[in-house]
Amino acid sequence: MKTLPESIQKAIDAFGSLPGIGPKTAQRLAFYLLRRDKKYSEDIGQAIMGLKKNINICAECQNISDSGRCAICSDASRDRSIICVVEEPLDILAFEKSGYFKGLYHVLQGSISPVDGIGPDDLKIKELLERIGKDSEIKEIILATNPTTEGEATAMYIHRLIYPLGINITRIARGIPFGGDIEYADEVTLNKSLEGRKAY
């Protein structure tokens, strides 16, 4: 039996279709909006509807951007000799938050994953090679794909392509995360933490 008004059921279904939001959370969110004033849910709906408006891809680094060239690539204060290659725009956000890296980025927009039918040609690898070919300023490529099977395969693939060009290629360190517990670390992480050890 239909016990909920249609507009509420629609909102619950909309929330519930998002990843990680179950039916109970979807209900809770819809009823939370119902208790708030009308303008609040209109603002949220508007923001979600407008999400894809004015979204461009930066011609240089393939990151999402308001305009043709993203804010980082346009920033004259960044070190243009070093490029950090990441899988997703969110990875850039994480690096920017940590604040250590001052170079430029390159977004692959995914990682090589034969299971999902994603090959090298589906990623922005060609654009990376073109960028390196055009810009003689570039001295180092940091491969910052995720330390997963897909990310490692992608890093390895790109390494093989760039190696002949004589540019410095590095891979981010893999090891025990800060605040982590050696007791609970998996074998691969432990091995990587030993492999990557440094003089103290």
Add this chain to the structure above:
Amino acid sequence: MKTLPESIQKAIDAFGSLPGIGPKTAQRLAFYLLRRDKKYSEDIGQAIMGLKKNINICAECQNISDSGRCAICSDASRDRSIICVVEEPLDILAFEKSGYFKGLYHVLQGSISPVDGIGPDDLKIKELLERIGKDSEIKEIILATNPTTEGEATAMYIHRLIYPLGINITRIARGIPFGGDIEYADEVTLNKSLEGRKAY
């Protein structure tokens, strides 16, 4: 530094303003929508914007409804002699899902909570009394407010008001939930489970 396009930041802020959705989840949701087609995020935004459209309060039970009278109150097959008093519309949904109860409901739209400045006059208690006064068919009132301090206070308050009218008043059973573990049950629940014990 602004690293995200404004429209995406807006969507992240919108998601993040919802209860239980942290900044990381908000980011994840916005980028999920970004990967999906435009129509998908438009449909979700539309559903959220339209949430409060055509929402009425049922004149009889105070539940939210599409029209003047809700689907349950309009249903001729329901037992009109018994009214289950709940705090929120979501409580009705839970009871309806379990399917045991075939009577009518009354939504208080909250519970007495002096800390939050919610007194008896802010709830739909007056409407409940009017309903009982008008309808001589009503034989039993089930107080199904939550077994919390506020819910118990609200039940006690309503009980005191209805008691002189000579109608049967009951309170939902409180005890160990199905699938629960006595070992982990709190003291109040354990006491209630003993207090409410029945001949086997």
